[in-house]
Amino acid sequence: MSDPLWQQALLDQDLKSGQVVKVSVAGMKIMLVRLEDGTVTAASPICPHQGEDLTAGKLYMGAIDCPRHHYLYDLHTGENRYPRNVFPVDLAVRLAPLRLYPTKIEDGWIWFQASRKR
Ligand code: FES
Numbered sequence: 211m212s213d214p215l216w217q218q219a220l221l222d223q224d225l226k227s228g229q230v231v232k233v234s235v236a237g238m239k240i241m242l243v244r245l246e247d248g249t250v251t252a253a254s255p256i257c258p259h260q261g262e263d264l265t266a267g268k269l270y271m272g273a274i275d276c277p278r279h280h281y282l283y284d285l286h287t288g289e290n291r292y293p294r295n296v297f298p299v300d301l302a303v304r305l306a307p308l309r310l311y312p313t314k315i316e317d318g319w320i321w322f323q324a325s326r327k328r
Pocket residue numbers: 257258259260261262276277278279280281
């Protein structure tokens with residue numbers, strides 16, 4: 211029996227390398243990204259800083275660059291890369307990461323696990 215937390219999101223063939231897609235599944239909006247190394251990531255499309263739509267951002271070295279203030283979220287860890295490197299340490303540690311969801315490719319589909327953090 212399959213795990214009910216896994217949600218079918220998109221045909222694997224419909225997400226090309228370097229592509230960012232937003233899908234709606236079971237009432238959730240999810241950003242799917244296929245990185246240059248082939249890794250598929252499922253993440254919240256909402257920037258943790260001030261809510262910008264990250265699907266309008268650009269991919270940059272395994273991260274998504276928010277189009278509003280250019281915070282850079284690592285798509286392997288969710289970590290906010292850019293301010294961590296330039297902000298004072300006490301401020302940088304309070305920056306919220308991007309929420310990521312576990313993903314898998316199975317039966318030609320991209321799946322994400324809806325309610326557990328990666
Ligand atoms: S809203 Fe995304 S960096 Fe500010």
